[in-house]
Amino acid sequence: MKTRREFIKISSIGLGSLVAGVGLSRWSVGNTVIDDLLKPSAASLPSLKRFPTYCEVCFWKCAGWAYTDESGKVVKIIGNEEDPHCNGRLCPRGTGGVGMYNDPDRLKTPLIRVDGKDGQTFREATWDEALDLVASRLKAIADEHGPESIGMFNHGSPGKHFGHLLKSFGSSNIVAPSYAxxxxxxxxxxxxxxxxxxxxxxxxxxxxxxxxxxxxxxxxxxxxxxxxxxxxxxxxxxxxxxxxxxxxxxxxxxxxxxxxxxxxxxxxxxxxxxxxxxxxxxxxxxxxxxxxxxxxxxxxxxxxxxxxxxxxxxxxxxxxxxxxxxxxxxxxxxxxxxxxxxxxxxxxxxxxxxxxxxxxxxxxxxxxxxxxxFKEEYKLPDFPHLPYPKPKWSWKDMHNGRYPLAGLALANVFVDASIPSEDNKHQLKAWIVAGTNLPLTMPDRPQLMKALEAIDFLVAVDTMPMEICSYADVVLPECTYLERYDEIRTEPHREPYIALRMPVTAPLYDSKPASWMTRELATRMGLADFFPWNDYEEVVSWQLEQVGTSLEEMKVKGIKKFERSKGALYINxxxxxxxxxxxxxxxxxxxxxxxLGFDAMPKYTAHPEPSAGFYRLIYGRAPMHTFSRTANNPNLTDLMDENTVWVNPKVADLWNLKKDQYVWLKNQDGSLSSFPVKVRVTERIRWDSVYMVHGFGHSDKFLTRAYGRGASDSEMITHVAVDPIMGGTGMRGNFVTFLTENPHKEETA
Amino acid sequence: MRYAMAIDTKKCVGCSDCVVACQTENDVPIGFCRDWIVEVMDGSYPNLEMELRSERCNHCDNAPCVRCCPTGASHIEEGGVVKVKKHRCIGCGACIQSCPYDARYSHPEGYVDKCTFCYHRLVKGEKPACVSVCPTKCMYFGDLDDENSDVSIALRNRKHKVLAPEAGTKPHIFYLI
Structure with missing residues (x-):
């Protein structure tokens, strides 16, 4: 049965050309299939120019210098030596940030969901068409249900801009999965x-x-x-x-x-x-x-x-x-x-x-x-704008008295609050999703699917055709962090610092900065007074001048240290x-x-254990990947292009699993992995557990390097133990077993 | 002048930053690399040991790749750096076969490519890209003839080993253990 929000295969719009999957060179000597787009030009030419930025691949936000060649192409990124986040040394993901810019699979133009002959599909749209549609839909939903019924899921810089738009509109329902x-x-x-x-x-x-x-x-x-x-x-x-x-x-x-x-x-x-x-x-x-x-x-x-x-x-x-x-x-x-x-x-x-x-x-x-x-953060003054209207209700009202100590909004509650039910007095009707790929981020995918089915409107903002885009009514292609201004970084450290991100080069394709998108939307939504500037550069420049520096100085230095003003680094x-x-x-x-009715001092409680033939799923990171966001990055997939399931040799013997054999996973609730995953037989994991690196098993075909590579740990996390104190989603109580035969065979035959 | 590198296996976390920094610095095509990470496991759960190390051309004194090169493309530069003159390389691959460290690859443009210790950076007084980027600062580089160089100090103070000593190549990548 087709549903309204059927999973659209973005196949009709011709995004990018297929790049042959190549492994690390030790084993691919002689392979000459190289995409021209992936070839940086000689990085050591003397004509390179450098521009300050801070990294957007993960949340550590290391400051660095992005180098461009004569044609304006980004060829390498090096850490800023003055930055205490990186001390001049980026990590592999930051160094590989060029791959985020170079990725030929990037979103290239706005997309609008339309009904086609063979079901729903996306069509390419102009920015005017896409922004007009988003503005009119958000206004219509706000007219009917109040602006509070619009919620935003976000991670990283685009969320700052869309958060400002949403607060200007009268909703403070803004959430990041990085909390709960x-x-x-x-x-x-x-x-x-x-x-x-x-x-x-x-x-x-x-x-x-x-x-x-x-x-x-x-x-x-x-x-x-x-x-x-x-x-x-x-x-x-x-x-x-x-x-x-x-x-x-x-x-x-x-x-x-x-x-x-x-x-x-x-x-x-x-x-x-x-x-x-x-x-x-x-x-x-x-x-x-x-x-x-x-x-x-x-x-x-x-x-x-x-x-x-x-x-x-x-x-x-x-x-x-x-x-x-x-x-x-x-x-x-x-x-x-x-x-x-x-x-x-x-x-x-x-x-x-x-x-x-x-x-x-x-x-x-x-x-x-x-x-x-004791860390210290530098407080920058906000660029003057009208005070935000006061929302009639906010994210805490969605908790219905639960999770009394939640310090920030809970993404799992946003999902629940989007599904109509009698208890649900504060329902979300529309989502803005900026920079977070919910299907590979949230546990309990069936619940997420119910919410996606229930909401009236979804706009996705991303640089890549991530899975969440496939559920959107409108997709807005953001340019990468190397192609835009963003908020000045003020994260705390031993001393307070600020760091500048500026455009290193012009945006590729028809992608745009979130700051531009939100100002354009504001103009269409009657909120222009909240955006009293023409270009985000004005905001950055004004803020820098208020604190005794300037855009010119920051373009040369990238980062600036201030004196501590709030006491000593350690207890006096x-x-x-x-x-x-x-x-x-x-x-x-x-x-x-x-x-509040909780234990005043912590107690140990026993948790469920795997039944026979099942193993506790433990997941984590590999150093060259972050979230599900890097699994298509050409530079980083070159280092690791799929995850493996780590299995203790004793367990492998029991199941007769061989090194590098592909298996499918099934969890305690019968949830199956969409794709097979390679077995890594290793002493590095206990016999009662298996381990996987998070963020693989992408199901969007237009992530040509990531599609079908490895399995998604999120897909195996259907049991969630919610923390009654603050609403966090405990995800380590899921148990998986191995299937050596393809469980999807009947469906694909 | 004799360039060498010492890599501290006690600090390396195997993150592969050296690999991607080399690729972007030296225009190494996606799908190939001049340096790479090796993980060696020993023991059985829970009595385990693991060594992580970043490997590359060993810039040998007695380099079989240079000896076997029929055109003289493979040669030794000042400071002991083994390099390939790409215009003289015919891509025969003899050097690839002869290298006990598997440090060379066929570039899609038809010549053999490998680590140069970032020679273009050395001449400017900079360190190789992998050394400069390493978040754990586990790589020490410099001139063995200078007793105050980072690499000389590291080798003086720490127990170390080389890879495939039996090959008799006199390698110049040292691993601190």
Whole structure:
């Protein structure tokens, strides 16, 4: 049966030419199929010009210099040496950012969904046609249901511009999956403890640490650039690394202690560490006495949570638990029990983050050299515009009293709130999706599909024909970060910095910056007064002048450092430090959580385990890829063009799986992988789990390099354990099994 | 003057940044590379060891690729850098066969290509692109004849090895272990 929002194959519009799939050259010697578009010209010619930018491939936003040749083509990108995010060294994705610009599969022109002979299809449209349609549809929906019924999913820079448009229109329903599907729980866990979230980049003082503890965090495979660099510095200085991971990660291979924990039992290990530190008198007595509350309750709480107790749960031996706790205490306060980044695992993630925070508090590492520093952000004045109208309702109203500590909007709730139901008093009717590929980002795809079916209008803004575009009514092709101005970067660091992104070259094809799109839409929607400028360059230039610099200066420098103005980098030991909690202290016992009906101190709860023949799905990153956004990048697919499913040799024997054999995956709910995935038989994964790199298994044929390569972990995540405290979606409770025969055969025959 | 490189396997995370930086710096076509990452695993779960290393031409003193080249295209430049004169290369592939490190590839334009230590950067006083980009700073480059060069200091202070020493090529990429 065809549905209104049938999955359109964007085949009628002829995007790009097919490029032969080529692997890394070691095995493709002699292959001469090279697309001219993919060939950068000689990067070392003296005629190269350089322009400042900051990277948009991931959220670390490293500042760099993009080099162009005489024809204006971008040939290479090098890190800006003054930038503390990268120190002159971009990661492979940043270096490979040229591939984002060069990708011949880019969206080239606006697209409008139309009814064709053989069902729905897209037609190429002019910008006027596309923008007129978007403006009139959004206005019509707002007239009928209120502007609040328009919600936006976003990631990165385009969302800043569309967010401004939406707020001008009267909706504050703006959400990023990076909160409830990723880092949200740690923000709340740390806020409940220290009165302050972690934020990005994390203020971990790794370069000066003596002991770095990673709980499932795979620094080095996640290329959070500054952290990877500082971990390397810490290795140079002889710091101890302790890695807790069921997988032998790259970080585990650099560690003095690798704790191959049974998945889902981390809280038990953390509590037993707290037990050792308290009952062996290893905590920072002065710091705890001065800054913490709830010590006696905590000590009583963990009384029986001995390493022997934890051994039975975690499979980590008691002597290893004691030895690692002592290592941390020896290094304290220059020790970091890392808060992690993607922490939406089992639904009790805020409490796990709390346990991590409490452990750091006992070691005295928060606000101490080699622990966590106090970051500082530079505040730029906003370009003057009319005050936003006040929305009648906002994202919190969609929670119906649930998730009381959600600090930001929840993408999963936006999805739920788009499906009509009796409980649903605040329904979303239209979506703007900017820079986030929801089908490969959100768990529970069936629920996402229901929402996509239910909404009246969807406009997708992207540089690539990502899967989400196939569900859109209108697709707006954004030019890449190398072809536009954007907001000035102000992310916090040890010192406050700003960084400039400017167009390095003119946009390819008929792509446009989001700043231009939103101003054009505003003009059509009667919101021109919110956009009192002609070109976004005016906004950037004005802001720079307000803070004592200029566009001219920033074009030469790219980045500018300011003096700290909000106190010292670390706790002033002689003074009195107030934490932003209700008690003004670090709260080991949380009255805030207790008052809301949650555990005041973290407890270990057992989570479901795989049944016979199934293996827990663990997913993560490869250093050369990010989200599902890089899987078609010619430079980066050249390094890795598909993911594999990691299988322990014992499991492979049991199933008679051979190295490099392709299998399909099926999860506990019967969800099948659309595409087969190659088996990697490796000792690096526990026998009760499998591992996959996130972001592969693309189903859009116009991602010619990514289509059908590998399997999508998101597709296997249909069971979601929602964190009742803040609404994060725990995604590590999914179990998969192997199918050696194609389960889709009947459908394709 | 003798250029060499030391790569710290204790710091390398195998991210492949060296590969993509080399490609964009040297116009290496997509699908080919002059450097690459090797992962070596040892042991069984949970007693495991892993070595990650970035590999490339070893710029050997006793270079079989230079000896076997019928046209003189493969040669050794000042500082021990093994290079290929592409206009003299006939693409016969003898050098590819002779290299114990598999460091050379046939460029689609018909000649054999390989790592040059970014010779065009060295003459400007810059380091090779892979060394400059590496986020872990695990690569040390310089002149072995200068005892204060990064590479000399690294080799003096750390235990190290070379690859395929049995081939007798006198390689100049060292791995700190």
């Amino acid at each position: 599907q990723c880092r949200g729980p740690r923000e709340v866990g740390f806020e409940m403890t220290f009165g302050q979230g972690v934020g990005s980049p994390e203020p971990t003082d790794i370069r000066d640490t003596r002991c770095l503890v990673l709980i499932g965090s795979h620094i080095g495979e996640n290329m959070h650039n500054g952290q990877v660099q500082e971990m390397s510095d810490a290795i140079d200085k002889g710091a101890t690394i302790i890695t807790v991971d069921p997988r032998f990660s790259t970080a585990a291979s650099k560690s003095k202690y690798w704790l191959p924990i049974k998945p889902s039992t981390d809280i038990a290990l953390l509590l037993s560490w707290i037990h050792v530190i308290l009952y062996e008198d290893l905590f920072d007595k002065e710091y705890v006495a001065k800054y913490c509350t709830g010590f006696d309750q905590l000590k009583d709480h963990v009384r029986n949570m001995t390493p022997e107790w934890a051994y039975g749960i975690t499979t980590i031996k008691p002597d290893v638990i004691r030895a690692t706790a002592r290592e941390m205490a020896d290094a304290a306060p220059s020790v970091i029990v890392h808060p992690g980044r993607h922490v939406t695992w089992y639904g009790d993630d805020t409490q796990r983050a709390r346990t991590v925070a409490i452990l750091n508090a006992l070691l005295g590492s928060w606000g101490r050299r080699g622990g966590f520093y 030991e002689s003074g009195d430090h107030k934490f932003h909690t209700p008690s003004g202290k670090i709260e080991l016992y949380s009255h805030q959580l207790e008052a």
